[in-house]
Amino acid sequence: MPDLASTRLAAHEMAARLRAGSVSSRELTEAHLAAAEAGNHALNAWLVIDRDAALAAAAAADARIAAARADGSAALAALHPLCGVPVGLKDLVTVSGGQCTAGSRILDGYVAPFDAHVTERLRDAGAVIAGKLNMDEFAMGSSTEHSAYGPTANPWDLERVPGGSSGGSAAAVAARHVPLAIGTDTGGSIRQPAALCGIVGLKPTYGRVSRYGIVAFASSLDQVGPLARDARDAALLLHAIAGRDRRDATSAPVPVPEELLALPASDDEAAASLRGVRLGLPREYFVAGMEPGVEARVRDAVAAFEAAGATIVDVSLPHTEYGLAAYYIVAPAEASANLARYDGVRYGHAVRGGDVLGSYLASRGTGFGPEVKRRIMLGTYALSAGYYDAYYLKAQKVRTLIKGDFDTAFAAGVDALVAPTSPFVAWPLGAKLADPVAMYLSDACTLPVNLAGLPGISVPCGLSDGLPVGLQLIGPAWSEARLLALARAYEGVTAGAPWRRLEPPGLVAIDPAGPTPARRAIALPGGHHR
Amino acid sequence: MSAPAARAAALERYEAVIGIEVHCQVRTASKMFCACAVPPPDAAPNTHTCPVCLALPGTLPTINRAAVEHVLTTGLAIGASVPPATRWDRKNYFYPDLPKGYQISQYDLPLAANGSLTVETSEGPVTIGITRAHLEEDTAKLIHAAAPDGRRVSLVDFNRAGVPLMEIVTEPDVRSAEQARRYAEELRLLLRAIDVSDAEMENGQLRVEANVSLRPRGTGPFGTRVEVKNMNSIRAVERAIDFEIERQAAALDGGEPLRQETRGWDDAAGATYVMRVKESSDDYRYFPEPDLPPLVIDAAWLAALRAALPELPAARRARYRALGLPAYDAAVLVNDEGMRVAFEAILAAGPGLPPKEVANLVTGDYGRALNETAERTASGLAGRADAASLAHVLGEVVAGRLSRANAKEVVAEHVVGGRPAAAVIAERGFAQISDADAVGRIVDAVLAANPAAVADVRAGRSQALGFLVGQAMKASRGQANAAVVQAAVRERLGRGGDG
């Protein structure tokens, strides 16, 4: 087995060593593939580990770096920092010639004939695509247990969920299988698993990253974003994938800030930037139902910001309590239409059922899992004649009010809002499967950000009972560079904290003969629900 | 009772209430939401598709601006109002010809609303309100076939999926099959005049559907509505609606309840048949299309489209009437682009020519030449014709220097060969002698040479007059103006204009 030490490096450290010639992309890629192949039995984070494609991309990256080095330092500097760095993709990002299941049986066997925009951008940057990561079916879920390909485990505790829906992406990054992964966030699906796995996850402003080639869940809410182990790495990945794409009419012609490539390396310099910053504490995000350990860690983080010179102000986002209800109208409504194309006629899972209707019922009935069916029914109902005004239209009005809450807070001079990402730490596999509403509540603090189309980031802020807690920073539209700078500043402030040096115990406890997450889930209380 | 008589009887008791829905393929190079070329009618199946119009996972629509402009132009041409901003909506239903499981259409904010079109009918002009015109995408085509093993299979050709369609819906203002036909004809003419569609029904570029119901004359509420489809020509529109009026009247007379249903027109059988019975109203669960931002239609854009509008058919007909053309001629010229172009060009080349004479030439001699060649000049004239020559021919006829019979030959020869008309007239010796003195000399010689005939005329046998005129024409080798010859013979033999 190759030396796995390099898997502990941050992507920006890999970039420096690749340019210095002290490591090759091939070596990095071999190490990460070995880690993923060894760890996947216990985690089930990967649906595909594409060794051949990854090694080919690594060889190409090494050639590019060698050519650039021969051309001089300017050419070397012109390479994207991600050239030669391994990246994982949530299995709803298309890669030409590869599978794209979106975690669903209904896309079993489907081979995408084109690259997603983010795939193209990663290839342009020279990144090494290592494979496809597990997820809740069609990104509907908060635990990655709603995958047709089995649940993913949390590297911090193999009997717990990694969060979701980008649980495979979060687990793979936390377990050092890759330094970076692409996720999507419709109601918290990047930030919440990042929080539960102790890593950084950023949901960009709606329109920042093209959705072309991303299997749609809810078109007006979906955004593509980075998962990484630190703010600088998240910024590099966002830089690679952001920007206008004519194939997505909702992608905005907003320039990608070059500051993303220049977050401070020095902890002290980063921390110093907090002086004079005004951070808002939305009181509606600290509510009953939040685990005390989570609230304590978030309050610690707020105190650390304040100690570093930031001003903390109380703010109110009065319509927050309606967010969950509005979200569970809008997202299922859009999903009910977005998923209508999976009919067994052109591609994917198809079951003959006599006539046309019978074939639809058979294909969709056996192709979709229970959570997807639940949401299709919710959305279909909400859009039905006679209910549209009471549900969909009202939810859109609530959405406008929620957006107005944020606008008011930012207009009052707040640079960003500080809140918990998830009210809970990672819970045991199966614990919330029988109670969809309990599962939905884990996104209560993240989904208002999607409804408002704003950027939000989750950064680790310590542990509660040995499990990671996430701190969420929310900013005005297009403020990703600012949010990442704040996240970087918080890393600087807490650089000396003992929890910063902790790693998921699963990294050293992985037993290749042990149970898979699916076997563990069955053995746990509540496991009969699967 | 004959069919027209039965219909007339039915229409004495019942009033037909008809709404027309037209789907028109607007002329664009690419499809509505993707970069695929719009397929020609004879394209092999599934040769004009891409991930977007096949609705592969992860694909997104982008708007074809030209298609939007065509609908806006149509809206301006029918006097409709255009909203300052519009959006797209998803119309949800499952069918194998609908790859996304929804059609991107427009629900409550169409690109054009509240327009109208006035048509001439045998009962005078009728104005038909147009509720809306909006843009949507076409579906794929299902082909039912037998597999090699004999099983019946349905194949899907996605070539047409995503082709831009404009839907134009009228108010229930149409009261007869004739009005419906005239509306379809006038709309087709308008769409071609403003250059937004080829509007060929045989190629499916223009599809007409009619909602037909009857109500007893003098009553308010509409009767049960029947939707009639599959009318593949304008003539079929008229026949199908006439059939429906008779069928529904017979059912009502017989106390039979009518069902709300969709019926197809069978042109060979000359009858409609049941396609689908509507048991409940369809619920398409429309909602705003989240993949496409709202479309802002700013005043400058609209003003530019308005400035680019050509003269519309109705205005053109009015102008031709004002030039003194009968309604029939005006309609013929406006309906035929080739004749219209020639009419305008000849009038421009010969501003002094009487417009009615120009119209006669264009619809007569020139019209025949136009039909005999597919060749067109750069300015759209038949064969190798030029407007100056055509104007010259007509000028000579009007001045009496060219006979109408010879004019026909000159026009035909000029159109084919392109030689100037004056040269053709000279070479063919068609210059007509109308000068009274010159004609008089020929007539004098003929009278001197035919004393017997002269005596017959004087004795009251008038057939001999025709003989003498014929001899004079022959002596002039056909070049003399026949009317002048006749006048000269009569004058010399003392017979006035009493014949």
Ligand SMILES: [Zn+2]
């Ligand atoms: Zn296409």
